[in-house]
Amino acid sequence: MNKNEYNELIAFHPGYYISEIIEEMELTQEEFSKRLGVTPKHLSEIVNGKAKVTPEIAQKLSIVLDSSVEMWLNLQMKYDIKITEIKIQKERDEQIRIFKELDYQFFVKNGFIDSVKDTYERAKQICSFLKIADLAVLKRPDLAANFRSSSDSRSEKNIINANAWLEVATKIGKERTVGEYDAQKLKSYLPEIRRMTVQDPSQFSPRLNEIFAECGVAFVLLPKMKNAKINGVVKWLTNSKALVAMNDRMSYADTFWFSLFHEIEHVFQHKTKQVMISCNEDDMYEINKQYEDEADAFSQNYLIDPDDYAAFVSRAYFSKESVTNFAKHIGIHPGIVVGRLQKDTLIGYNVMNDLKIKYRIS
Structure with a gap:
């Protein structure tokens, strides 16, 4: 504990040198603690790098060892500085590691961030866009929804990208201006939405956005993100504003419309404290089978x-x-x-x- 190493960085705690001195003096730590006028426990904490060399301890050491107070305080200061360097380097390396798990091109191609060369700067750009302190936040299985946690690196990659996709969708949804949620109004529009299935996207897409906005739903279509394993989501941003987000994996007409009516039923379920997610992998997300079955049946039977x-x-x-x-x-x-x-x-x-x-x- 009194010596910390990371790559080429090494930090020696003053306790490292005190331990060597005690050995050279052929004393036990308990004997040296008596000479120093501190408890054996306190000395042990200093020797093992768990406690700092304070000005008071530095004064005692300078007298016992015929050294200067400044020397011991400088050793402590250099250790603290080096430990900070190690911490920063570890955090930077972890940022880069997590960044490599992310679909960076998703952010660039869709104009969310500018392309830069430095990997660490890329990671910082994504953090800034998503309003998170560091990319490690995206590893949390409970950040945006109840993803199943796992030590499997592949699962971690899935969770990181799923969280990132959800955060982008949520960010866009919050920026959309919509009315107050009105379930009856949305139900009255269902026949019109169903008739849109025979239209071209250039026709139905603007109208679909209008209908959802009028009914209190922010409708967001996003490209798919590699390794996200997520196709759609219903999330209540407030009690009167719902987010319906889908990705373009559902590019075929049948899957698009089935998914859309599936998500609409989740909106009608009005579970404001739950995030309803459609995933590629059934075991990735903690789903409520009853709600999913209801949404599937509604979509299938309404179409x-x-x-x-x-x-x-x-x-x-x-x-x-x-x-x-x-x-x-x-x-x-x-x-x-x-x-x-x-x-x-x-x-x-x-x-x-x-x-x-x-x-x-x-």
Whole structure:
């Protein structure tokens, strides 16, 4: 404890030298403590680097060892300075280590920060943008949601990036001006939102934002972040303002609309103290299965009425023409019907994918 090393940095506590002197004098620590006029415990703490050499102790040492007070105080000062250097270097190295786990290009490509060369400066930029003291904050499994903690480095990487993605989404959501949350108003807009499934993103995206804002929901679409393993979130920023954030992994029409209505149901659940997250890995986040099942059922059944779907699949004939006609009949995009049939294993995942268009809406 009286000698601290980190890389090329070494800090010698005054106790290191006192220990050598005691040995040279062929005394025990207890014997030397009596000569110094301190308790054996106090001397042991100094020798082991747990207690500082104070001006009083420096005065005693100078008399017993025929040395100067300044020498001992200088040794203590140099030790403190070197320990600070070690601490700063460790923190810097840890920042760089965590930074290397982050998807840095996510921040640069989306214009959140400017590109710089120095790795440590990059880490500081991200900290400044996210309003956190250091990147170690992103390791906390309970920072933005109840992620499962693990000693596995891969899981740590997932948590770091998931927290970062959530913090960006939350930051943007807080900046959005929306009205007071109104569940009834949002429900009244559901038929219009469903009809948007047949529109181009350039048509429905602005209107979708208007509807959500009017109903008290900040709707944020973000690109995916590598290793975040997170697709969407519902988080209550206040009791009357909800955040719905989704990433562009859901670029196919069927997954986008299923996910959107899934998140809308989480908004209706109005669990203001809980963060509802859709993850790639079921074991990454502490989910409430009841709420997730409710959200899945709501999305599935609102997009395609169960009775209509049952009647359609009972014919057991699935061609492009039949799927397209059915989708037109119920007023949704045919890709949503294809996605449902694939999920229910009624057709293969390689069938009719040309009907599942991709969106570019982030």
